[in-house]
Amino acid sequence: xxxxxxxxxxxxxxxxxxxxxxxxxxxxxxxxxxxxxxxxxxxxxxxxxxxxxxxxxxxxxxxxxxxxxxxxxxxxxxxxxxxxxxxxxxxxxxxxxxxxxxxxxxxxxxxxxxxxxxxxxxxxxxxxxxxxxxxxxxxxxxxxxxxxxxxxxxxxxxxxxxxxxxxxx
Amino acid sequence: xxxxxxxxxxxxxxxxxxxxxxxxxxxxxxxxxxxxxxxxxxxxxxxxxxxxxxxxxxxxxxxxxxxxxxxxxxxxxxxxxxxxxxxxxxxxxxxxxxxxxxxxxxxxxxxxxxxxxxxxxxxxxxxxxxxxxxxxxxxxxxxxxxxxxxxxxxxxxxxxxxxxxxxxxxxxxxxxxxxxxxxxxxxxxxxxxxxxxxxxxxxxxxxxxxxxxxxxxxxxxxxxxxxxxxxxxxxxxxxxxxxxxxxxxxxxxxxxxxxxxxxxxxxxxxxxxxxxxxxxxxxxxxxxxxxxxxxxxxxxxxxxxxxxxxxxxxxxxxxxxxxxxxxxxxxxxxxxxxxxxxxxxxxxxxxxxxxxxxxxxxxxxxxxxxxxxxxxxxxxxxxxxxxxxxxxxxxxxxxxxxxxxxxxxxxxxxxxxxxxxxxxxxxxxxxxxxxxxxxxxxxxxxxxxxxxxxxxxxxxxxxxxxxxxxxxxxxxxxxxxxxxxxxxxxxxxxxxxxxxxxxx
Numbered sequence: 001x002x003x004x005x006x007x008x009x010x011x012x013x014x015x016x017x018x019x020x021x022x023x024x025x026x027x028x029x030x031x032x033x034x035x036x037x038x039x040x041x042x043x044x045x046x047x048x049x050x051x052x053x054x055x056x057x058x059x060x061x062x063x064x065x066x067x068x069x070x071x072x073x074x075x076x077x078x079x080x081x082x083x084x085x086x087x088x089x090x091x092x093x094x095x096x097x098x099x100x101x102x103x104x105x106x107x108x109x110x111x112x113x114x115x116x117x118x119x120x121x122x123x124x125x126x127x128x129x130x131x132x133x134x135x136x137x138x139x140x141x142x143x144x145x146x147x148x149x150x151x152x153x154x155x156x157x158x159x160x161x162x163x164x165x166x167x168x169x
Numbered sequence: 170x171x172x173x174x175x176x177x178x179x180x181x182x183x184x185x186x187x188x189x190x191x192x193x194x195x196x197x198x199x200x201x202x203x204x205x206x207x208x209x210x211x212x213x214x215x216x217x218x219x220x221x222x223x224x225x226x227x228x229x230x231x232x233x234x235x236x237x238x239x240x241x242x243x244x245x246x247x248x249x250x251x252x253x254x255x256x257x258x259x260x261x262x263x264x265x266x267x268x269x270x271x272x273x274x275x276x277x278x279x280x281x282x283x284x285x286x287x288x289x290x291x292x293x294x295x296x297x298x299x300x301x302x303x304x305x306x307x308x309x310x311x312x313x314x315x316x317x318x319x320x321x322x323x324x325x326x327x328x329x330x331x332x333x334x335x336x337x338x339x340x341x342x343x344x345x346x347x348x349x350x351x352x353x354x355x356x357x358x359x360x361x362x363x364x365x366x367x368x369x370x371x372x373x374x375x376x377x378x379x380x381x382x383x384x385x386x387x388x389x390x391x392x393x394x395x396x397x398x399x400x401x402x403x404x405x406x407x408x409x410x411x412x413x414x415x416x417x418x419x420x421x422x423x424x425x426x427x428x429x430x431x432x433x434x435x436x437x438x439x440x441x442x443x444x445x446x447x448x449x450x451x452x453x454x455x456x457x458x459x460x461x462x463x464x465x466x467x468x469x470x471x472x473x474x475x476x477x478x479x480x481x482x483x484x485x486x487x488x489x490x491x492x493x494x495x496x497x498x499x500x501x502x503x504x505x506x507x508x509x510x511x512x513x514x515x516x517x518x519x520x521x522x523x524x525x526x527x528x529x530x531x532x533x534x535x536x537x538x539x540x541x542x543x544x545x546x547x548x549x550x551x552x553x554x555x556x557x558x559x560x561x562x563x564x565x566x567x568x569x570x571x572x573x574x575x576x577x578x579x580x581x582x583x584x585x586x587x588x589x590x591x592x593x594x595x596x597x598x599x600x601x602x603x604x605x606x607x608x609x610x611x612x613x614x615x616x617x618x619x620x621x622x623x624x625x626x627x628x629x630x631x632x633x634x635x636x637x638x639x640x641x642x643x644x645x646x647x648x649x650x651x652x653x654x655x656x657x658x659x660x661x662x663x664x665x666x667x668x669x670x671x672x673x
Contacts, residue, residue: 008598016341016345019345019348026363030362031360033358036293041627042356042357042358042620042621042623042624044355044358044362045362046504046619046623047351047616047619047620048351048363050350050619051347051348055344055345058337058344059339062337062341063336065337078597078598079599087394087395090393090394091390091394093393094389094390094561097562097565098386098565098586099251099586101565101566101569101585102585103586106569106579107579107582108513115566118566119562119563119566122561122565123558123559123562126393126557126562127558127559127639130558132399136662143559147559147563150345151562151563152566153572155567159219159220159570159574162220163219163222163223163224165222165570166577167220167570167573167574168573168579
């Protein structure tokens, strides 16, 4: 039986090997503090260099295994290539929302407002892209609004007032 | 005898004070976290850690241990009723629990899971009380050479056991974690590695933001990526009768308890393997093998006993070596350090009282889990009706706040999201996340002890393999690597087939 290349292993092996190689180069560039009379076996680049070299070798082995097309067992088969349209949309939506909240909203506006806005848009958006949704739009909007406000208030209250954590904004 | 007195004193201290209320609410919180698909025990312990900052140190650790034990148990409910494990540790339970629920025996399955979890915790607690003092005393002989090998051993074994038959990917994840730990200022020359003048990077990546990202944020992506699941509807009957009858399977729960405790002790392996190995051992020893996969109460009992026994087991290396036995135990270790506790070989000398308090905490959390699990069987089912679309946004907010609250830095939020994306890609590409986290924890131990040892020997590597304890650990590392190689595994399998008459 002819084996086809295992692209997931091949590409992830390339990434790992490149990461290892880059780490090794950076480790070699680290100072050795000869002027301070430092022990050569305590230099900062020693451990990162060794780890990067090992990572590079393991990455190359994975590349070679990917090229051979061998999968060790069905339980080890990666799922990254198995997408349905619905799961791709849900995943993309989640990543975009998470990035928006973490980089644009959190810390740049009051916590309550940022969180209520995020929870509302996330909940309503996730429901709207769900093809099996049974809830009518008006119920969804009211429910989402109630959930967003109560969740934002509860989290703010618990962390700020009960556990004395200072939240941004 | 002295230890027993300490233990009984700690039991009374918790049992006859307001801390008993803490035990019940924290265990209930843990069960709830474990029951919600997508919320793992690691995430639960990490998020609750941020809530314990202002608590007194013993109360804080009590809360975290209760959440940890409750969450591992709670995940079994989801496995039984939804056929998806509430936490990865309950995957084996789904194999037997869900078929039981589909046959209308959900109540019986939940009772068996409850009793099994309780018995597992108790066996693990006995293991913790007996093994940890001995291991701590033994570890007093460890020097930098042994600690270096211990870190390597943890990564190699964890990578091998958690990678679903693909040790190479487990090792890559582990060494990647070790490399991540190299970012920031090192301890000998105070040089900021891989920082490029970025001040936030000079402090390195915080363990909790990385953990919350790799387990919590990743889980949000994974849950949203998967198809929705529905709980099996059915009557919940026969709970107490089934719970009592489970005590009768002494061989199964004792065997699973021992296996689970041992798997917990192994660095970075923890509850998942505790459940799977216990389940496999129960199946091998069973007289009713044909029931496995069709709804075997014996298999379910083994899996649930194994995963909960791994919890006290995972605390053994945390307390005695400051090396986590599992991912949630890694968070617990970080929490102990945050609260000013110093786990390690000296624990029995400097903090013996605290050690026996931890054993008592495990005892009370197990009792609370049994009581709540049996009494609240029906009300707890309501948690499974929450739709993921209404939950995941809030979970991500909690991850964000959890990552931020530790140091009050927005940078930690970005680290959390970054490791969430990395964890998601890793899991999708078939790489386990647990070895990476273990690598982040063990990185400083490996780095410091390697350089310290080499400085002591003037670069001579021979003592790494000639000192007795080092030699033993190094040999184990070597054997794990050799027996993970596919040609060797194939050869061993063919030899086994030949000598055991085809039985595998």
